[in-house]
Amino acid sequence: MKCGTCCHEIEFKKRIPLYPEEADKLIEIAKERGIAFKIVEDLVFPDVLNKKILVVTYKIRLDNETHGCPFYDPEKGCTVHEVKPLACKAYPLALKQVDAFNFQISIDPLCNFVDGNYDLIKEADFAKIIEIFRNEYPNAQEHLKKNKNLMLKIKELEYEKKIKISREISLEEFNKYLKEWDREEITTE
Template sequence: MSLKYKCRMCGTCCHEVPGDYVKRIPLYPDEANTLIEIAKERDIEFKIIEDLVFPDIQNENILIITYRIRLDNENQSCPFYDDCYGCTVHDNKPLACQAYPLALKRVDAFNFEITIDPLCNFVTEYYNELESIDLEQLKEIFKEEYPKAENFYRKNKKLIFKIRKLEALKKIIIPRQISLEEFNKYLQNWNRENISVK
């Protein structure tokens, strides 16, 4: 297959989309801190919210694995996106943005898989060809993005491994079943702790 991904620079990946689909631009805590500093330097309104979190009932902490960028500004876009220049933090792009249109799909709280975002204009244009590709073809078509998606995937795996290791060492307790009411109570009342890995 001679198809090669080329970004259309359309900004679809940086904007909220209409309808029920919720765009997620996940950030690891270190990425969030970097972008917060850049936003302060540039006097840009930058909002994030907690994304993937685990309640630690032993220490009464909310363990934060990822945040996500709020796309609720006037343009409903990443605040670092410029209509003329595109991404203005290219050298500090989060892994999720570097890997796009490859993305991590959460299978459950502990498992992820690499997928292709169907909202990308390139993907929409070549959907029929992309629908039946295998892993080797995926790596070839998305030659620059696939290694970044693998890094993204590995970092998530390391974070989940860290959580499980802390559980095995009995330093934290993550409930496997929890009511929405309990979870919301924890979210409102407990301290936050960022979980990071290199």
């Protein structure tokens, strides 16, 4: 619909996850264009063996005034269309975390198209959903595959006893680790 809603915060809920290599690319472009672009950590795991925070994804810090992505232009839409993150290409299909290491593809109800076609989407079977989101579904699959590979990499590192992810951690401890520990990005590249 090119409404730009998905490039903005909606009901304080919108987040645009980025893999580290996507974040690097956007930081580089922002530097070239002189755009104020900031990212914050999104999906992280505490590695209690090495006392490190493993970063799987970041998220775009939305502009304080427009509450939108700094790459969004009201006239032109996305100004990084060629290199925009997988999460943007897949939208309104998004990855929903079902437990610590598992995600599934879901449909974001905050999307204007989804909201306006709610009955059609609600009644649709899987084949119909794929047809409706034929442009987005392959990107959502790629997004999910990448995510699965990253989760697999974390599990392999654990199996090899190179890291240890705490399964039982209090919020207080987690916040302490976030403040004190170094970061390490987890990538498949």
